[in-house]
Structures are given as structure tokens and as C-alpha cells.
Amino acid sequence: xxxxxxxxxxxxxxxxxxxxxxxxxxxxxxxxxxxxxxxxxxxxxxxxxxxxx
Numbered sequence: 001x002x003x004x005x006x007x008x009x010x011x012x013x014x015x016x017x018x019x020x021x022x023x024x025x026x027x028x029x030x031x032x033x034x035x036x037x038x039x040x041x042x043x044x045x046x047x048x049x050x051x052x053x
Contacts, residue, residue, distance in 0.1 A: 012043060 016036045 008043075012040070016040075 016039070020032055020036065
């Protein structure tokens with residue numbers, strides 16, 4: 001489970017890092033930051049998968 005969480009975290013970080021590099025030319029930096037923070041909050045707020053039986 002730890003490896004899956006680490007992989008998910010790394011993928012999310014990479015996506016946000018890439019989007020952050022591309023977006024400021026087209027959007028205000030505060031808007032890019034807000035969207036990234038809200039996306040991270042939604043991902044963190046999702047309930048974990050139920051345990052297997």
C-alpha cells in the first residue's frame with residue numbers, strides 16, 4: 001500500500017510541476033496555485049479503499 005501511495009504522490013507531483021511550468025504564460029499564477037491546491041485537497045480527502053476480505 002505504501003508503494004502505491006508513493007507512486008500516486010510522485011505522479012501527482014509530476015503533473016502539477018509540468019502544468020505549473022506551462023500555465024503561467026496563459027493564466028495568472030494565483031489561479032494556477034489555487035487549482036493545484038484544490039486538486040491536492042480533493043485527492044487527499046478521498047476515502048481509502050476498503051480492505052480486501
